[in-house]
Amino acid sequence: MKPNAPFHAAAEHQHRFELLVQSVMDHAIYMLDLDGHIVTWNTGAQRIKGYVSDDVIGRHFATFFTPEDVADGKPQRLLTQAYTQGHGQDEGWRVRRDGSRFWAKVGLDLIRDEQGQPIGFAKVTRDISERHEAERQLDQVRAELFQAQKLEALGQLTGGLAHDFNNLLTIILSSARMARKSQNPTRIDALLGHIVDAGERGTHLTRQLLTFARHKEAGHQRLDISQMLVTTQALLAQALPKRISLSVLAEPGLHAVDADPSQLEMVLLNLTLNARDAIVGDGRIEVTAVNLRLREEAPGLTGEFVRISVADTGAGIDAQTRQRIFEPFFTTKAFGQGTGLGLSQAYGFARHVNGDLRVDSVVGVGTTMHLLIPAASA
Ligand SMILES: Nc1ncnc2c1ncn2[C@@H]1O[C@H](COP(=O)(O)OP(=O)(O)OP(=O)(O)O)[C@@H](O)[C@H]1O
Ligand SMILES: [Mg+2]
Structure with missing residues (x-):
């Protein structure tokens, strides 16, 4: 038996490794040949994509892409990238067996034999639809918030100006009323001074508004x-x-x-x-x-x-x-x-x-x- 022991150990090791890959549930892990045809299939792949291995082995992996992506040549681009650079990756919509879509994060690695010859690709796919949806919602909330802030700033600016003009008019009106009642030329002169001041301030405010509209500090x-x-x-x-x-x-x-x-x-x-x-x-x-x-x-x-x-x-x-x-x-x-x-x-x-x-x-x-x-x- 002795001469066979290393062979048994290696076979045993490989078997265990296959079991390991086979039983991973939350990653689709499978092999492609150099043309992109599916060679192996694991439980995760079955769970995520809905195909059992008999349906899918021998098919081209473009099956999982959306028609738009296929028309755009994305599957081939990914293969070429992995072939020339050793690794390719992608994030995007993929299609399950029942036609539903999920958002996938994909890695594709070139596999070489002991002599260094390319023999296929290792493909790992994760379904990150939930995260993708959460990010999409967050983006939408951010965009809405930004819009709301812009509107609020605009409202504050116009409302604020009305408010400032109101303050100035208060000064102008009360000074004018007091001037009308007064007989004292010095007092009247001082009150007219306030009116001119407030008027100038108003001119300054409108100038400021124009500056703001031009986005200047x-x-x-x-x-x-x-x-x-x-x-x-x-x-x-x-x-x-x-x-x-x-x-x-x-x-x-x-x-x-x-x-x-x-x-x-x-x-x-x-x-x-x-x-x-x-x-x-x-x-x-x-x-x-x-x-x-x-x-x-x-x-x-x-x-x-x-x-x-x-x-x-x-x-x-x-x-x-x-x-x-x-x-x-x-x-x-x-x-x-x-x-x-x-x-x-x-x-x-x-x-x-x-x-x-x-x-x-x-x-x-x-x-x-x-x-x-x-x-x-x-
Ligand atoms: N010194 C203060 N004493 C008591 N309450 C104050 C005082 N300052 C502000 N407040 C309260 O804060 C509120 C908001 O003040 P704010 O200046 O923003 O607006 P407003 O005075 O009501 O309106 P506007 O400024 O347009 O005349 C006031 O309505 C008032 O209730
Ligand atoms: Mg106030």
Whole structure:
């Protein structure tokens, strides 16, 4: 028996190997001859493609391709690729025996004999229809989301502009009414000045809109915030009734920041008008600006910042409302009184300059909105 032992061992080994390949369930593993005809067939192939081996052995593997792919010469291309490069692969629709389609991931490897002569191909096919479907759905959701975001941005832009123009008209109208009542030439002159300012700001806004339409970045500039607060103080005061006092205070030596000045002014005006609307009867609004060093208190917020805070002695914001105040179009104001865009714009501005907008509020005591803007690098 001895001389035969190695032969038996080899045969035994090969038999086991065939059993192994045969019993793999979730991969179709089979052999093709050099022309692409099927030579062997395993359980996985039967399960995935629906053919039993007697049906399929001797057939050309183009049987599994869609008519479009066959017309396009895909089966032959795959064979040629595997023959010349040693390996070919593909992902695409394949057809089962019952005519249904599945999404396949396919590998094709050239097999050589001991002398190195090509004798056929090893073909491994997996059915990844589920994954493919999941990816397709994900792509679709992404596309829909992208579209929704575009629409929302467009809505915010047009709505936002209406909102900004409303603010400007408020200034123009209230100044004009006061000027009409006043007998004092200096006062009248000052009020006319505000009207001209607001008008110019409106012109600037439309210019900005045109810039946006041309996809250009609005003008970022190096800004001196204390200087800016001095010039906007008059504007802010103009927007407030006499029962509300305003104080504006900037710490000496404030860092410079990089931002679009007219956008920043609009944000401050929005925050101040919100404060005004929150105050019933007498009250106070304080605008302060300080330097602040942050050490990752919030993700990504590290380094030198300027913090501009607008504090009011108004009604405050309850916890439930607070969760929604940055949402575009969220407003608790009566129809026609608020667009609900002020804070979403302010928040958008803060994110745009890599800063943040934070809320501190106690119901019945008041609210402080903190606008954080990174200091400009020296
Ligand atoms: N300082 C504040 N005190 C109390 N509530 C505030 C304050 N600021 C904002 N809110 C609340 O947040 C909501 C959203 O504010 P936002 O500025 O986005 O819109 P709005 O002020 O309602 O409308 P618009 O800005 O167009 O006038 C307000 O309706 C209000 O309920
Ligand atoms: Mg507002």
